Amino acid sequence: MQLLEHRGPDDAGYLTFTRGRVDCGRQWRPTDPRPEAVLLHRRLSILDLSDTGWQPMSSHDGRFWIVFNGEIYNFVELRDELTGLGHEFRSTSDTEVLLAAYAEWGSGCLNRLVGMFALVILDTRRRTVFMARDFFGIKPFYYTVQDGSFAFASEVKALLEFAGQRPTANPERLYLYLRYGMCDHGSDTLLAQVRQLPAGHFLELSLDGAEAWAGELQPRCYWRPETGQELDISFEEAAARVRDLFLNNVRLHLRSDVPVGTALSGGVDSSSIVMAMRHLHPNLEIHAFSYIAEDQGISEERWIDLVSREAGLHLHKVSPHAEDLLADLDPLSCAQDEPFGSTSLYAQYSVFRAAHEAGIKVMLDGQGADEILGGYRYYMGARLASLIRAGDWSGAARFISGCSQWPGVSKHWLVFRSADYLLPDSVQGPLRKLIGKDLSPSWLRESWFHNRGVEPRSLNYSSNPAVLRDALRRTLVETSLPHLLRYEDRNSMAFSVESRVPFLTPELVNFLFSIPERFLIAEDGTSKAVFRQAMRGIVPDAILDRRDKVGFATPEKRWLSKLDGWVRGILTCDVAGAIPFFNMDAMQREWRGVYDGSRPFDHHMWRWLNLIHWTRRIQVQFS
Helix, strand or coil, rough: HHHHHHHHEEEEEEEEECCCEEECCCCCCCCCCCCCCCEEEEEEECCCCCHHHCCEEECCCEEEEEEEEEEEHHHCHHHHHHCCCCCCCCCCCCCHHHHHHHHHHHHHHHHHHCEEEEEEECCCCCCEEEECCCCCCCCCCCCEEECCEEEEECHHHHHHHHHHHCCCCCCCCCHHHHHHHHCCCEEEEEEECCCCCCCCCCEEEEECCCCHCCCCCEEECCCCCCCCCCCCCCCCHHHHHHHHHHHHHHHCCCCCCCCEEECCCCCCCHHHHHHHHHHCCCCCCEEEEEEECCCCCCCCHHHHHHHHHHCCCEEEEEECCCHHHHHHHHHHHHHHHCCCCHHHHHHHHHHHHHHHHHCEEEECCCCCHHHEEEEEECHHHHHHHHHHHCEEEEHHHHHHHCCCCCCCHHHHHHHHHHHHHHHHHHHHHHHHCCCCCCCCCCCCCCCHEEEEEEEECCCCCCCCCCEEEEHHHHHHHCCCCHHHHHHHHHHCCCCCCCECCCCCCHHHHHHHHHCCCHHHHHCCCCCCCHHHHHCCCCCCCHHCCCCCCCCCCCCCCHHHCCCCCCCCCCHHHHHHHHHCEEEEHHHHHHHHHHCCCCCCCHHHHHHHHHHHHHHHHCCCCCC
């Protein structure tokens, strides 16, 4: 429990279940005989700060016991419905409502929830343990099976203690991380011993069926985004519906018994959250926290200041530097447990630290908006691919012309991006070699992965006629959002701050996935078109009309150049030399070229460094 104290510094609780008997309290010690089930909980008090919100919590009849991480935002409405069905409540917590909902509807309660959650419910009568993770994987749920025992936790570090053996890397996940910066989706992790409950899935185990745990556990999917149906709706009608759904999401996500702040980057997404908060609550005191890049080329300070003035915020700014990153690298890496894709994560880490220092325990953040609204530049390629696959050549020509007017977008780049979605691997491989974009870079020893059944592959090819919608679905559940949510959860909880993401609700996502693609990316290349229209009159036009996209970008090349001594030390250390899939000579040559300006910088360099640092820190072995 001490390893995860940062996730819940306000209180702690335990439950043991032994031969039909439940024992619970705050200071658990191992007992004899060995319990059949143990539930441990660390509490971050957000709703119902009194002891009536303490966990593990039982149902009124003592049959069900729950430990729960997250928030159920529509708990007020659910409590009213359950009261009408005869349930009584002794607290004002969402935990008790969740427990009653499970008692009433079983696993069917999950699709009634609006929230983020990782939960475990012990049924003392049926002798089962029910586990579930929220729709998008906002909250983590890791598990491992060792010697007939099943253990779960919110962070990998706790399970490594339980496993009691040197961690072994997962080759497929290593390849996806190093090549694409991709991780955290599905059931696997970067470690072979540790699994995770996938987003939108639940799992039920019998206390009397431990022999089945030795096999492959089969979580059941209860929700996935709907992508098959397109609504017959006008752009104006869609914008009005998006506005209503988003404002309601923000309203629900503001439910808290402690002050709620927000992260503000100055982009469309975070600015919309801030302005929605002000629209809904004209007199609310709002603390906003912003990262200010030292490089003026990527700084969004002027946009942040504009929104701050418009909304009347208490604004807190942080501006970390290369030396700060190096000083904080060990605690940052420890918080994340697994390697991360870029140094922009440190900007986010610094923002949550500032929120903690200001006494804010809940933050609203715009994570997920790009994945559901087509916000990244590469989605332009997916939209063009949809037009080409539909045979709309005149529409494709107009789209290419419109997009090429945007900063950083050329006609050549756009066509190349669309080919990434249209051409299968059998064609992409040879073509990529011709243009110097090989799937197997020189610094990666492909043979090591090949011998373990892992082959080079691209990620974006789609056979779906609606290429953009299919691309959004995959980034939502596989290629982008899962690792961003992991970064956010660990960075916020490292400072005992709960981060909420109001863009990520099933109702809003399903609606956005059901409207015509041109409502998301317009003919002139405008991303998030329907959402920008929905926010007119709430968010300043100057923000909604922005044509650039920055996000939490750090001057990574400049930072690593300043830390050249550290970089060279990492690339020449004994641990790096012993990693069997790295070509260290190629990596060192590439870094020297970047440092002296003869080669372009690429973010995969940070992934090298981070993986080596991680390997050394927890002594990972490679089979």
